[in-house]
Amino acid sequence: MEKALKKYAWIFVLPTLAAFTIGFIIPFFEGLYLSFCQFTTVGNAKFIGISNYINALGDPQFIQSAWFTICVTVVNILAINILAFALAMALTEKLKGTNFFRTIFFMPNLIGGIVLGYIWQILINGILSLCAQPLLKLNPTAGFWGIIILMCWQQIGYMMIIYIAGLQNVPDDLIEAAKIDGANDWQILWKIKIPMMMPSITICVFLTLTNSLKLFDQNLALTAGEPSHATEMLAMNIYNTFYFRAGPAWKGIGQAKSVIFSIVVILIGFLQLKSTRSKEVQA
Numbered sequence: 001m002e003k004a005l006k007k008y009a010w011i012f013v014l015p016t017l018a019a020f021t022i023g024f025i026i027p028f029f030e031g032l033y034l035s036f037c038q039f040t041t042v043g044n045a046k047f048i049g050i051s052n053y054i055n056a057l058g059d060p061q062f063i064q065s066a067w068f069t070i071c072v073t074v075v076n077i078l079a080i081n082i083l084a085f086a087l088a089m090a091l092t093e094k095l096k097g098t099n100f101f102r103t104i105f106f107m108p109n110l111i112g113g114i115v116l117g118y119i120w121q122i123l124i125n126g127i128l129s130l131c132a133q134p135l136l137k138l139n140p141t142a143g144f145w146g147i148i149i150l151m152c153w154q155q156i157g158y159m160m161i162i163y164i165a166g167l168q169n170v171p172d173d174l175i176e177a178a179k180i181d182g183a184n185d186w187q188i189l190w191k192i193k194i195p196m197m198m199p200s201i202t203i204c205v206f207l208t209l210t211n212s213l214k215l216f217d218q219n220l221a222l223t224a225g226e227p228s229h230a231t232e233m234l235a236m237n238i239y240n241t242f243y244f245r246a247g248p249a250w251k252g253i254g255q256a257k258s259v260i261f262s263i264v265v266i267l268i269g270f271l272q273l274k275s276t277r278s279k280e281v282q283a
Contacts, residue, residue: 028262035256040248052256055249061229062257065237072144072233073212076151080208081201084156088163102164106157113154117221120150124222136223143223143231150218155211159204166200167193202276209272213265234261 030042035052039045056062087105091098108116124146125135136143170193178188194201216235219225225232225240232240238261242254 031255032259035252035259037255038248038252040251048252052249052252053260055253056256056260059241059253059257061232062234062237062241064229065232065234068144068231069213069215069234072147072151072215073209075148076155076212077205077208079148079152080155080159081204083152084159084204085163087156087160088167091160092164092167102157102161104157105160108154109158111154113217114221116150116154117218120146120153121222124149137226140227140230143226146222147215147219147231147233150222151212151215154218155208159208162200162204163197166197170196198276202273205276206269206272210265210269213268 034042034045036047036049037045037052038048091102091105111119121136124142128135128139128142133139133142136146174192174196175188178192183191214235215233216239219231219233219236223231225236229237234257238254238257241250241257245254
């Protein structure tokens with residue numbers, strides 16, 4: 001029976017492999033080729049070498065968007081994970097109503113990003129107008145913190161659920177033994193709970209890292225990159241380059257930017273996974 005299963009296992013893998021090949025592998029390599037071309041449509045692509053990459057890396061808006069994306073990503077990773085972990089710690093205590101609060105905190109994750117963007121745009125602009133401050137599209141500082149608040153509100157509940165699962169897997173016997181040995185709550189947190197939760201931390205940091213780097217719809221709805229591209233993240237910069245800059249050259253440059261962006265996200269994600277997983281082994 002086992003031999004038969006192994007022999008025909010590829011049949012069950014084939015549908016997923018075919019979908020992955022058609023939906024990802026083929027478009028990726030076609031996009032990689034187009035990044036070396038000048039084109040207006042796929043059918044009239046003309047190979048021009050690496051000039052698209054030179055122009056992409058020489059575009060000051062692209063560099064500015066990259067720096068803004070890095071800043072947003074770093075703050076998001078710290079804010080979302082620290083707050084989600086704190087909520088998970090609070091909601092794993094034996095208190096009344098914890099299930100209700102878990103549901104409430106998780107609910108924003110069910111709302112689409114572009115809808116959240118418009119909701120928070122109205123809220124933040126209302127607060128800014130009451131304080132006699134420039135609105136989001138004229139206020140890069142408010143735009144930056146608006147994106148942070150929006151992402152925290154959307155993702156903290158989701159990360160909280162993952163952290164709760166990690167906390168619940170920490171053996172009670174181990175904590176009780178540490179208390180008997182005289183460990184306080186702070187020592188138990190740093191020496192027992194966090195090391196044993198490294199798989200959950202790995203997942204949450206990876207998700208917040210990649211979600212922040214790839215952020216588009218919330219950025220579009222909240223600030224649309226205004227003022228003067230000051231709050232434009234990399235995904236939006238690529239979109240604007242490809243669709244809103246005049247001339248056939250910009251499509252190739254936009255495609256080159258997307259390839260650079262994809263490689264950077266993959267490399268950063270891989271390095272982060274390798275770094276945090278090494279701590280899982282040590283734990």
